[in-house]
Structure formats: structure tokens, C-alpha cells
Amino acid sequence: MVSLTVNGKPRELEREASLPQLLRLLDVDVRLVAVAVNGEVVPRRQHEGIVLRDGDEVEIVRMVGGGSEDDPRPAIPDPRPGGAEGGAEVVIAGAGIIGCAIAYELSRRGVSCLLLDGRRLGMAATNAAAGILAPLAEFRRPDTLVNFGLASLRLYPAWVQRLREEVPDIDVEFALDGVLRVAFDEEELAELRAGLRYRGKLGLELVELDRALMREVEPRLAPDVAGGLFCPQEGQVSNQLFTLALSRAAQSRGARVVEGCPVLGFRTRGGRVAAVRTPQGEFACDHLVLAAGPWTRPLAGKLGVEVQTRPVRGQMVALGRMVTPIRYVIWGPRGYLVPRANGLVFAGATVEEAGFRIRTTKRGLTQVRQAAFELVPQLRHAREHFSWAGLRPGSPDGLPILGPLPGWANVTVATGHFRSGILLAPITGELIAEAIVDARTPEALAPFSPARFSG
Ligand SMILES: Cc1cc2nc3c(=O)[nH]c(=O)nc-3n(C[C@H](O)[C@H](O)[C@H](O)COP(=O)(O)OP(=O)(O)OC[C@H]3O[C@@H](n4cnc5c(N)ncnc54)[C@H](O)[C@@H]3O)c2cc1C
Numbered sequence: 001m002v003s004l005t006v007n008g009k010p011r012e013l014e015r016e017a018s019l020p021q022l023l024r025l026l027d028v029d030v031r032l033v034a035v036a037v038n039g040e041v042v043p044r045r046q047h048e049g050i051v052l053r054d055g056d057e058v059e060i061v062r063m064v065g066g067g068s069e070d071d072p073r074p075a076i077p078d079p080r081p082g083g084a085e086g087g088a089e090v091v092i093a094g095a096g097i098i099g100c101a102i103a104y105e106l107s108r109r110g111v112s113c114l115l116l117d118g119r120r121l122g123m124a125a126t127n128a129a130a131g132i133l134a135p136l137a138e139f140r141r142p143d144t145l146v147n148f149g150l151a152s153l154r155l156y157p158a159w160v161q162r163l164r165e166e167v168p169d170i171d172v173e174f175a176l177d178g179v180l181r182v183a184f185d186e187e188e189l190a191e192l193r194a195g196l197r198y199r200g201k202l203g204l205e206l207v208e209l210d211r212a213l214m215r216e217v218e219p220r221l222a223p224d225v226a227g228g229l230f231c232p233q234e235g236q237v238s239n240q241l242f243t244l245a246l247s248r249a250a251q252s253r254g255a256r257v258v259e260g261c262p263v264l265g266f267r268t269r270g271g272r273v274a275a276v277r278t279p280q281g282e283f284a285c286d287h288l289v290l291a292a293g294p295w296t297r298p299l300a301g302k303l304g305v306e307v308q309t310r311p312v313r314g315q316m317v318a319l320g321r322m323v324t325p326i327r328y329v330i331w332g333p334r335g336y337l338v339p340r341a342n343g344l345v346f347a348g349a350t351v352e353e354a355g356f357r358i359r360t361t362k363r364g365l366t367q368v369r370q371a372a373f374e375l376v377p378q379l380r381h382a383r384e385h386f387s388w389a390g391l392r393p394g395s396p397d398g399l400p401i402l403g404p405l406p407g408w409a410n411v412t413v414a415t416g417h418f419r420s421g422i423l424l425a426p427i428t429g430e431l432i433a434e435a436i437v438d439a440r441t442p443e444a445l446a447p448f449s450p451a452r453f454s455g
Pocket residue numbers: 093094095096097098099116117118119120121122123124125126127128129130131132133261262263264291292293294295296299313314315316348349389390391392393414415416417418419420421422423424
């Protein structure tokens with residue numbers, strides 16, 4: 001729980017939220033108010049960059065006449081066209097990190113985009129994620145997914161640098177300061193060690209640490225840790241702030257975002273989608289991207305094609321704040337810990353087939369806590385701030401599903417990122433934008449073709 005004071009009254013949030021999220025929750029029209037956080041007035045253009053933390057004091061003052069003086073932009077009209085003329089060159093169904101990364105890259109290439117989300121931007125799996133950027137995951141050989149993840153990780157620093165210039169008021173909390181993989185017995189250690197032989201091929205530094213060194217590097221680790229591997233070039237990003245920054249940068253180049261606007265169906269003409277249908281009217285498009293996470297399957301189903309993504313639930317808890325916090329992302333055999341910039345430790349995560357039920361369960365959270373306490377026993381005494389669940393978009397072979405929708409000339413699918421959508425957002429954004437602009441699927445997308453499941 002996050003405890004805030006809003007206009008002098010206590011207000012509890014289930015978890016951290018950005019300032020715009022709080023204002024939406026309170027049904028406040030930002031055009032008519034001035035907002036101060038902890039005594040400092042926050043210009044409207046900086047709202048997105050503010051993440052509200054436990055103990056923050058928020059003052060919302062209604063302004064006479066409406067509109068904020070420091071914001072010269074005209075009030076944004078309801079982005080609702082009432083007809084197909086409100087469309088764009090590319091309409092993207094789903095404004096999670098994947099839809100936002102694609103809109104960002106398309107807008108950089110001068111393509112007009114419209115992002116439609118049935119709920120709120122970035123509030124599904126994207127918001128639920130831990131933000132770990134670790135292509136080696138449980139440490140496997142350099143296979144298709146690991147190589148794709150490595151390529152995306154290499155893009156991250158340039159993306160973050162650009163976003164810093166384009167959206168200077170949002171710090172995406174990007175840090176490649178290392179991931180520790182932990183083994184508790186000889187068998188687990190042997191598994192980690194086996195990976196060392198691929199070191200050269202992976203192009204990442206990997207250092208084996210014995211029990212004593214592990215505890216030196218991360219003193220809070222459990223005493224019965226047998227040893228492990230340290231990769232100094234992996235790390236983390238704030239999945240929420242990174243997604244917000246992507247959408248803001250895309251919007252600054254003319255992309256539009258409409259929330260609360262589910263795509264319900266399509267108007268088609270000669271093997272092409274001419275427009276998407278929503279409760280807010282039709283939006284015409286030259287090209288359509290389906291980036292609706294696990295909901296891509298029912299959407300593509302309306303076009304008569306089966307996209308084999310499915311929801312895979314993950315539950316997590318936020319613990320903290322410890323007097324001596326952990327320093328690194330810690331990846332254990334049964335769970336992981338992520339020390340976030342705000343001092344909380346995110347512990348995750350279950351991997352469950354539970355359909356579209358986005359909720360935590362007693363059993364799931366117990367499993368997550370046990371895995372966390374096994375890695376860092378002091379966490380037993382940490383306060384549990386909040387817990388949550390999200391639905392990862394899974395796929396039958398564990399690989400993303402990226403490329404043309406079979407049978408449709410102007411529809412692209414971008415989903416199935418499962419446990420790595422935050423990591424894979426930059427490479428997905430770049431390759432899908434390239435495919436749309438060049439009207440040709442890049443070679444690098446071949447292993448992820450949606451057609452691989454047909455026939
Ligand atoms: C607990 C957990 C921890 C994770 N940790 C990590 C991690 O540490 N690192 C990592 O790389 N990945 C992690 N992931 C995975 C990552 O979060 C996902 O792969 C990624 O967020 C998928 O992004 P997306 O944009 O495809 O889907 P989503 O974020 O689910 O976005 C899809 C959007 O589509 C919208 N939508 C649905 N139907 C429609 C419709 N009909 N019309 C319009 N919009 C629609 C939804 O409202 C939603 O906003 C984690 C996931 C979970 C659940």
C-alpha cells in the first residue's frame with residue numbers, strides 16, 4: 001500500500017502510481033487544476049514523470065477559468081474522430097510497452113500513428129513487470145531467444161539516451177549494474193557453470209563466484225548459497241516510466257493515444273483492413289498492428305486467424321524498505337529479487353496457467369515470498385507494501401510472435417513476448433517499424449513469424 005495525503009486527507013493506493021494515474025483515479029480534469037507535490041507546483045508537462053511514493057503530499061487546486069498558465073498547449077480535444085477521418089497511417093491496437101515501442105519507432109520514421117487501448121496505457125503486463133533486463137534469464141545456451149534478447153539489450157543505452165533528450169523530465173531508472181545468479185547446491189551450480197563455456201559467443205562478461213565472494217558482493221544473501229554467476233552487463237529499467245517516456249516521445253512527434261477505447265472489430269476490403277471499429281467510432285488505417293498482449297488472440301480471431309498467444313499469470317510482491325538494501329538483481333532457482341530505485345524490493349514471480357483471471361492468490365503469493373526469503377532471509381522482516389498479478393503473453397514455443405498476419409496484406413502481429421517483453425521492446429519496435437515502412441519483413445524476424453504455427 002502507498003499512503004498519500006491528498007488535499008489534507010489520507011488516501012491509500014494499492015501500489016505506486018504516477019501523478020496522471022492518481023488524477024485519473026480522482027476523476028480530475030488536468031486542464032482545470034494546478035497540482036503541487038510535497039509543496040512544489042508541478043507543471044502539467046512534467047506530470048508524467050512524477051511517481052507518487054509512500055508519504056507524499058499532493059495538493060490539487062482548481063483554477064478559475066481553466067487551463068494552466070505554464071502550459072501553452074491548447075487543451076487536448078477528446079481524441080475521438082466520430083468517423084474514419086480520425087485514423088492514421090498506422091493504427092496500433094494495444095498500448096502496452098510493445099505497442100508504445102512500435103509507435104515510438106514509427107513516429108521517428110515520420111509515420112503517423114494512433115495507439116488505441118481498451119484500458120489504460122501500459123497498465124496490463126507492462127505495469128506488472130519487474131523490469132529486469134537479463135537476456136540470459138535462467139542461463140541457457142545462445143539460442144534464438146537469448147540472441148534476440150542480447151541484441152535488444154545492446155539497443156537499450158541508445159534508446160535511453162535519446163529518450164533523455166526527447167523527454168527530459170522522465171528518468172527511466174535504467175541501470176546495467178549487474179545480475180547475480182544464485183545456486184544453493186552442487187547440481188544447481190553445475191548447471192550455471194555449464195553456461196560458462198558459451199561466454200565468448202554471448203559477448204557478455206560472466207564471472208563465477210564462490211560462496212564467500214557471493215556474500216562479499218551481496219552481504220544479504222542467505223548463508224547456505226553455494227555459489228553463483230555474476231553478469232555485470234545486465235540490469236533493469238523502470239518498465240512503467242520507460243513506457244510512459246516512449247509514449248510521450250511518440251506523442252511529441254504527433255502520435256495519438258486513445259485510452260478506454262477497445263478495438264471491437266474491423267472493416268475490411270479485399271484482404272486488407274480498412275478501419276478498426278471501436279465504441280468511439282471507426283478509425284481508418286493504411287496498416288494495422290495487433291499488439292494487445294494475450295488479447296491479441298481474440299482480436300485476430302475476428303479476422304479469422306488464430307494467433308497462438310495465451311495468458312500466463314505472474315504474481316509479485318513489493319517488500320521493503322531494508323536498512324541495508326540489496327545491490328543487484330538476484331536470480332535464484334525459484335524466484336528473483338529486484339532492488340528498485342525507490343528502495344523497494346520487487347519479488348517475483350509465479351508462472352501460472354490461469355486463463356484471463358488477473359488476480360493474486362494466497363498460494364501464489366506464499367510461493368513468491370518463500371522464494372524471496374530463501375534468497376535473502378532478512379526480507380522476512382521487511383514490510384510487504386503491495387502485491388499484484390499480470391498476464392504475460394505466452395506462445396507455444398516460448399518465442400515472440402512477430403510479423404505479417406497470414407492472409408492479410410496490411411496487418412502485423414507483435415505479441416508473445418512472455419517473460420521478456422520489457423527487454424525485447426527496443427528490438428521489436430525497430431524491426432516492426434522497419435517491416436512496415438519498407439513493406440518487407442526483415443530477415444531477423446524470420447524465426448518469429450506468426451505463420452510458423454499454421455499448417
Ligand atoms: C509478473 C510479471 C513480471 C515480468 N517481469 C518482466 C521482466 O522483469 N522483464 C521483462 O523483460 N519482462 C517481464 N515481464 C513480461 C512483460 O511484462 C511482457 O512481456 C510485456 O509487458 C508484454 O507487453 P505487451 O505490450 O505485449 O502487453 P500488455 O502490457 O499486456 O499490453 C497489451 C495492451 O493491449 C490492450 N488491449 C487488449 N485488448 C485490446 C483491444 N481489443 N483493443 C485495444 N487494446 C487492447 C490492453 O489493455 C493492454 O494495455 C513480466 C510480466 C509479468 C506479468
